[in-house]
Amino acid sequence: MAEVLKLDKSNFSKWYDDVLRYAEILDDRYPLKGVGVWMPYGFKALKLMMRIMENKLDETGHQDSYFPIFAPASIFAKEADFLKGFMGEALRATKIGRRDLDEELVVRPTSETIMYYMYSMWIRSWRDLPLKLYQVVPIFRWETKMTRPLLRVRELAKFKEAHTAHATAKEAEKQIAEGIDVYKQFYDVLKIPYVILKTPEWDTFAGALYNYDFFTVMPDGKGIELASVINLGQKFAKAFDIKFRDKDKKEKYVHQTCYGISERTLGAAISIHGDDKGLRFTSDIAPIQVIIIPILGSKQDKKVLAKCKELKKKLERQFRVDLDLNLEKTAGEKFYHWEVKGVPIRLEVGPRDLEDQKVTLVRRDNKQKTQVLEPKAHAEIEELLNKVNETLNKEGKAWLKSMITIAKDEKDAKAILDKKGGIVKLLWCGESKCGQAIEAKLAGGALGINEKEAAKGKCVKCGKTAKFHLHFARTY
Amino acid sequence: MAEVLKLDKSNFSKWYDDVLRYAEILDDRYPLKGVGVWMPYGFKALKLMMRIMENKLDETGHQDSYFPIFAPASIFAKEADFLKGFMGEALRATKIGRRDLDEELVVRPTSETIMYYMYSMWIRSWRDLPLKLYQVVPIFRWETKMTRPLLRVRELAKFKEAHTAHATAKEAEKQIAEGIDVYKQFYDVLKIPYVILKTPEWDTFAGALYNYDFFTVMPDGKGIELASVINLGQKFAKAFDIKFRDKDKKEKYVHQTCYGISERTLGAAISIHGDDKGLRFTSDIAPIQVIIIPILGSKQDKKVLAKCKELKKKLERQFRVDLDLNLEKTAGEKFYHWEVKGVPIRLEVGPRDLEDQKVTLVRRDNKQKTQVLEPKAHAEIEELLNKVNETLNKEGKAWLKSMITIAKDEKDAKAILDKKGGIVKLLWCGESKCGQAIEAKLAGGALGINEKEAAKGKCVKCGKTAKFHLHFARTY
Numbered sequence: 001m002a003e004v005l006k007l008d009k010s011n012f013s014k015w016y017d018d019v020l021r022y023a024e025i026l027d028d029r030y031p032l033k034g035v036g037v038w039m040p041y042g043f044k045a046l047k048l049m050m051r052i053m054e055n056k057l058d059e060t061g062h063q064d065s066y067f068p069i070f071a072p073a074s075i076f077a078k079e080a081d082f083l084k085g086f087m088g089e090a091l092r093a094t095k096i097g098r099r100d101l102d103e104e105l106v107v108r109p110t111s112e113t114i115m116y117y118m119y120s121m122w123i124r125s126w127r128d129l130p131l132k133l134y135q136v137v138p139i140f141r142w143e144t145k146m147t148r149p150l151l152r153v154r155e156l157a158k159f160k161e162a163h164t165a166h167a168t169a170k171e172a173e174k175q176i177a178e179g180i181d182v183y184k185q186f187y188d189v190l191k192i193p194y195v196i197l198k199t200p201e202w203d204t205f206a207g208a209l210y211n212y213d214f215f216t217v218m219p220d221g222k223g224i225e226l227a228s229v230i231n232l233g234q235k236f237a238k239a240f241d242i243k244f245r246d247k248d249k250k251e252k253y254v255h256q257t258c259y260g261i262s263e264r265t266l267g268a269a270i271s272i273h274g275d276d277k278g279l280r281f282t283s284d285i286a287p288i289q290v291i292i293i294p295i296l297g298s299k300q301d302k303k304v305l306a307k308c309k310e311l312k313k314k315l316e317r318q319f320r321v322d323l324d325l326n327l328e329k330t331a332g333e334k335f336y337h338w339e340v341k342g343v344p345i346r347l348e349v350g351p352r353d354l355e356d357q358k359v360t361l362v363r364r365d366n367k368q369k370t371q372v373l374e375p376k377a378h379a380e381i382e383e384l385l386n387k388v389n390e391t392l393n394k395e396g397k398a399w400l401k402s403m404i405t406i407a408k409d410e411k412d413a414k415a416i417l418d419k420k421g422g423i424v425k426l427l428w429c430g431e432s433k434c435g436q437a438i439e440a441k442l443a444g445g446a447l448g449i450n451e452k453e454a455a456k457g458k459c460v461k462c463g464k465t466a467k468f469h470l471h472f473a474r475t476y
Numbered sequence: 477m478a479e480v481l482k483l484d485k486s487n488f489s490k491w492y493d494d495v496l497r498y499a500e501i502l503d504d505r506y507p508l509k510g511v512g513v514w515m516p517y518g519f520k521a522l523k524l525m526m527r528i529m530e531n532k533l534d535e536t537g538h539q540d541s542y543f544p545i546f547a548p549a550s551i552f553a554k555e556a557d558f559l560k561g562f563m564g565e566a567l568r569a570t571k572i573g574r575r576d577l578d579e580e581l582v583v584r585p586t587s588e589t590i591m592y593y594m595y596s597m598w599i600r601s602w603r604d605l606p607l608k609l610y611q612v613v614p615i616f617r618w619e620t621k622m623t624r625p626l627l628r629v630r631e632l633a634k635f636k637e638a639h640t641a642h643a644t645a646k647e648a649e650k651q652i653a654e655g656i657d658v659y660k661q662f663y664d665v666l667k668i669p670y671v672i673l674k675t676p677e678w679d680t681f682a683g684a685l686y687n688y689d690f691f692t693v694m695p696d697g698k699g700i701e702l703a704s705v706i707n708l709g710q711k712f713a714k715a716f717d718i719k720f721r722d723k724d725k726k727e728k729y730v731h732q733t734c735y736g737i738s739e740r741t742l743g744a745a746i747s748i749h750g751d752d753k754g755l756r757f758t759s760d761i762a763p764i765q766v767i768i769i770p771i772l773g774s775k776q777d778k779k780v781l782a783k784c785k786e787l788k789k790k791l792e793r794q795f796r797v798d799l800d801l802n803l804e805k806t807a808g809e810k811f812y813h814w815e816v817k818g819v820p821i822r823l824e825v826g827p828r829d830l831e832d833q834k835v836t837l838v839r840r841d842n843k844q845k846t847q848v849l850e851p852k853a854h855a856e857i858e859e860l861l862n863k864v865n866e867t868l869n870k871e872g873k874a875w876l877k878s879m880i881t882i883a884k885d886e887k888d889a890k891a892i893l894d895k896k897g898g899i900v901k902l903l904w905c906g907e908s909k910c911g912q913a914i915e916a917k918l919a920g921g922a923l924g925i926n927e928k929e930a931a932k933g934k935c936v937k938c939g940k941t942a943k944f945h946l947h948f949a950r951t952y
Contacts, residue, residue, distance in 0.1 A: 029597060031548055032581075037594050040539035040609065047540070063516035064523070066633045069545075069614060070567075072507055091546075092571040093583060096618045097564045105508075107569060118513050121505060133516065138545060138614070142572045157542045 005340065009276050012220040016271060017149075023279050023341045025270070026149050034147030034154030041341065043157075044287035046266050050136055050158050052189055052284060053261065056182045062132045062162055069138070070105040071114045078113055079239035085206025086110070089141045107140045112207070112232075112258065115163050116240040123254060126167055126246050130175070134162035139262075150267030151224065151476050159262045165237075165254040167246060172231055172255035176212070179229040179259040183214055186261070187226070191282050191393040192216060192269055193400035194226060195423070197448030197471055202432050209233035215447055215473070217403040218271050221421020223447060223473025226265050232256040270342075272399065273392045279342025280364055282392055283385035290315055290381060291343040292323040293334050295350030307349050311359065311377070315347075318378060339364060344388045345381055365391040406469070409460050410441050413472060417444050423473045427466035429459035435470055437461055447471040481816065485752050488696040492747060493625075499755050499817045501746065502625050510623030510630030517817065520763035522742050526612055526634050528665055528760060529737065532658045538608045538638055545614070546581040547590045554589055555715035561682025562586070565617045583616045588683070588708075588734065591639050592716040599730060602643055602722050606651070610638035615738075626743030627700065627952050635738045641713075641730040643722060648707060648731035652688070655705040655735040659690055662737070663702070667758050667869040668692060668745055669876035670702060671899070673924030673947055678908050685709035691923055691949070693879040694747050697897020699923060699949025702741050708732040746818075748875065749868045755818025756840055758868055759861035766791055766857060767819040768799040769810050771826030783825050787835065787853070791823075794854060815840060820864045821857055841867040882945070885936050886917050889948060893920050899949045903942035905935035911946055913937055923947040 005022050009015045020026050025042030038046065054064065070093065077083045091107040094100060108114055115133070123131060139159040147153055162179065166172045180196065187194050194214045205211045211230040215223055236242070237253040246252050266285070273280045283289055292315075294301075294308045305325075312323045324334050331348075338346060348360040358371045361380060365388045372380045403422030407413035413424040424442075428435060428449070438461055439446050449468040459466045481498050485491045496502050501518030514522065530540065546569065553559045567583040570576060584590055591609070599607060615635040623629055638655065642648045656672065663670050670690045681687045687706040694700055712718070713729040722728050742761070749756045759765055768791075770777075770784045781801075788799045800810050807824075814822060824836040834847045837856060841864045848856045879898030883889035889900040900918075904911060904925070914937055915922050925944040935942045 027594060027597075030544055030594065031551065032544065032546060035544045035546065037544065038542035040541050043540055043542050046542075064519055065516050066514035066519050066522075068506055068508065068511045068513065068631055069616075070508060070511065070631070075507065088573045090573060091569045091577075091581070092573070093567045093569045094571060095568040095580075097566060097568070101567075104571075105567070118503060118506065121503075140545075155544055155546070 007276050007278055007340070009219060009274060012218070012271070015219075015274070019270065019274060019278055019340065020149055028149045032154070034143075034152070036149050036153065036155075038157055041287050042266075045281065045285045046158055046263055048285040048287070049190065049266050049269075050160060053160050053182075053186055054134075054136065056185055057134050057160075057162060060132075060178060060182060062134045062164075065133045065135055066137065067111050067114045067118070067135055069108055071108060071117075073104045073106055075117050076106040076113050078117075079207050079236055081235070082112060082207040089143045091140050091142050109141045110139055110159070110260065111135070111137075111161055112163070112236060113240075116236050116242060116256075119163075119165055119254075120240045120242045123165060123242055123244050125244055129165060129167045129244060129254065130171060131165040132162070132175075133164075134160060136160045148267075148476065150263050150270070151218075153263075156262045156264075159260060161258060161260040163256070163258045165242065165256050167244065167252070167254065169233075169255050172233075172257050175257045176229055176231050179257060180212055183227050183229065183259070183261070187214065187265075189284055190265065190269055191389055191396055192226070192265065192272060193396040195400070195404070195450070195471070197450055199448045200432065200435050200446045200470070202436055203446065203448075205230045207232060207235050207239075209235075213448060215423070215471075216268055216272065217400055217422050217473070218268065218476070221403065221474075223423055223445075223475040224264070224268060225447075225475065226268055227259065227261045229259040230257060232258060272396050274342070277336075278340030280388075280392060281342040281344060282389045283344055284389075286342065286344050287320065288322045288338075288341070288343045289319045289385060290321045290345045290347050291338045292321065292347045292349065293331055293338070294323075294325075295331050295348055295353075298351040300351035300354055303354055304349050304351065307354060311347065311349065311374075315378070315381070319381060345384055347377070347381075363388055410438055413438075413444075413460075414442050417442055417472065417474055421474065423447065423471050425469035425471050426460045427455055427457045428468050428470035429462055429464040430467040431459075431462070434459055434461035438470065439472070442472050444472040444474045447473055447475075483752050483754055483816070485695060485750060488694070488747070491695075491750070495746065495750060495754055495816065496625055504625045508630070510619075510628070512625050512629065512631075514633055517763050518742075521757065521761045522634055522739055524761045524763070525666065525742050525745075526636060529636050529658075529662055530610075530612065532661055533610050533636075533638060536608075536654060536658060538610045538640075541609045541611050542613065543587050543590050543594070543611055545584055547584060547593075549580045549582055551593050552582040552589050554593075555683050555712055557711070558588060558683040565619045567616050567618050585617045586615055586635070586736070587611070587613075587637055588639070588712060589716075592712050592718060592732075595639075595641055595730075596716045596718045599641060599718055599720050601720055605641060605643045605720060605730065606647060607641040608638070608651075609640075610636060612636045624743075624952065626739050626746070629739075632738045632740075635736060637734060637736040639732070639734045641718065641732050643720065643728070643730065645709075645731050648709075648733050651733045652705055652707050655733060656688055659703050659705065659735070659737070663690065663741075665760055666741065666745055667865055667872055668702070668741065668748060669872040671876070671880070671926070671947070674927055675924045676908065676911050676922045676946070678912060679922065679924075681706045683708060683711050683715075685711075689924060691899070691947075692744055692748065693876055693898045693949070694744065694952070697879065697950075699899055699921075699951040700740070700744060701923075701951065702744055703735065703737045705735040706733060708734060748872050750818070753812075754816030756864075756868060757818040757820060758865050759820055760865075762818065762820050763796065764798045764814075764817070764819045765795045765861060766797045766821045766823050767814045768797065768823045768825065769807055769814070770799075770801075771807050771824055771829075774827040776827035776830055779830055780825050780827060783830060787823065787825065787850075791854070791857070795857060821860055823853070823857075839864055880947075886914060889914075889936075890918050890920075893918055893948070893950055897950065899923065899947050901945040901947050902936045903931055903933045904944050904946035905938055905940040906943040907935075907938070907940075910935055910937035914946065915948070918948050920948045920950045923949055923951075
């Protein structure tokens, strides 16, 4: 008997839990808060997503590497701001079996200290620069706040962190631009709408000069940070003594950047693209792009099944294809099942299709049906996958646009956050004091500013000339 | 100035360290014993190796998944033998920052307990069987013994562990055969010679019925276990209450198997295939299969460089190719550098090649040079890569054969282990008492038996009729 599931995206929190469980993305019943088990279907989507990122990094001269999970406590503590920022959520191993370790080991919440310890040995000369490494690894942030699968977890299964070192501040800035560009392309492929904001000074990454974050808005109206691109300047270089002999024979500290994303991005894709029938995967991360369903119950069953198998073989050269041969479910139950799982295209073969030498294709995004001649199936599927992506892209962009509001004052902003949520923009003079005061009033975090966007008017707090729109949201 | 390195494989221990460092496989200067940093070149080889395994598992119906790194101590302790076997080397996290955790967390030394906790929820009916999952993840074994990079480490960066559950003992046995077959194919692709032995009873995996191990012999004569295929029977099923409702409506415990490999396999490939000039990668795991080196210093330099770039573009559609454009090194220094790094094929382009519309190809395994017309380069490279693989395969097989000796008695066996090393075989009655007594005498571990191999004669210990050859080696 097929499980019957009533999905209703307007109750997002329940919808999200139901969909993750039913679609077999992640099982959150593991007995550690904020730690889930990735099931094969969900993990495939995550791997596909990360591969897009890895390819973009490889193409831009980054190299994949692997650094240890544990840092001796002494190394972890080398950069003071970083230590302060992360020590409260960092797990510590203190024993082997029942014996105490000589030195406590910190489980990485992110790998700056671990990597830069090695960078100080690897970087000697200007010839060693730029150094552009990344790794895709589990990290651990034992935060006490509300956890949510994929979105706010204690064990991140796949954290992609890139760490670069450069000879000059200018090159580091160029790298920031490249990092942002890579992320833009990534989110564009994934059809996830975003805004890019420079983080306010008082919320800058621990140990950094400044950072840019990618934000989107979730179906419940909460903002969420998807990615961060960080200019570390020379603070870590000085803490870890990462110096090089330049062409002018002088010893100089390197300039560093880092940027990271995680499975949170998949959580956002699932949330933003899904509908009342379940997931809607874009083609690039869909674990299955085409699900073939035989329409059985006629004298033609044998032929229908043979045709389905033949089609699977042909199509899987180009697409990720599966064939649902479950004999205990009706075709209708199968339709429902694969809709929840978000497969972009359903291919049906029934006796009528057989007769016409056609196949029936159904889009997940809008249920549109097309019958095409079998030899045209390949081209048509490719076309339809693009169309599904385009729908999700348009809807996502429209959604984010609808959730960004310019407020005229704090009261207005608070009302918007209370009722509608999303991101609100307020005119701001640029002073931290004002920004933080507004934050407190709104019970919503300041996400940052778009430096390129003109701001005309006066700061809603102090009344001085506004320099920017400061963006606020209640966030995950 | 190129670093000059004198390699001598007869001093294997030094050779191994030098090669790992120079070829940029792994940097072992990270300040934790037995924990190394994978550099991009080495990590690429490791990923290529794991992908071969992953593909073979996918083809045989296994599914990739991801389970947590930490187990609550109570779960870790559920199977008594397993706990006894692993607790002494398992790291424990006890704090977040400076606060104590409510329950200590065990860092996985392998994932049986973590996975089977979930299996008990996932498996309900015969329809859920067989369940065949795997994951490729870091694991941690904080052993106190001598550590060696890749071969005996405390953090394994990529441990592939497959865990299956079945309705009957017979199906579990079939799965053991499939596991062994997958591993055979894997080591055959890698051209690593092996013997498969059933582990003696007293050394069976903690919590298992029996296991088969793949062994090879390292250049220093020590034996090394590369892979383990384990029949867990129903012990874990009972400890974790993994039951299913069978077709006959009865509740039954599942039968389980597991099998694992790690980066140790790459360490063995490096060790067995390398020579006095450095690494010799087989084509399937070579991070670079073809290195293009321009022969500069003539009036044709510009044309030579243009041709090299053109060739790179063409060849990289089919092969992993790099072009060495370093202007501070002579061609000779480059030859040397890429030989140490084990690139199977060197492609040279000089003014003479240009004139003849040819390229020069040099094999890493035996330095043989061939000049071929440019349009034939693709086919020739493919052919030569196969030949390199064949050399390494033959040499490896001959090596292992030469290192397995039948000894007539314990004294003889000990002398062989003392002088030559490798694996020695002794006639054995099959009784644990005799086997363990021989072990003690030889100062070498009993690896196991080949059940299919006939044994004629008497047990070297008790004089009763021998049933098997028991294999011994001093091991990593």
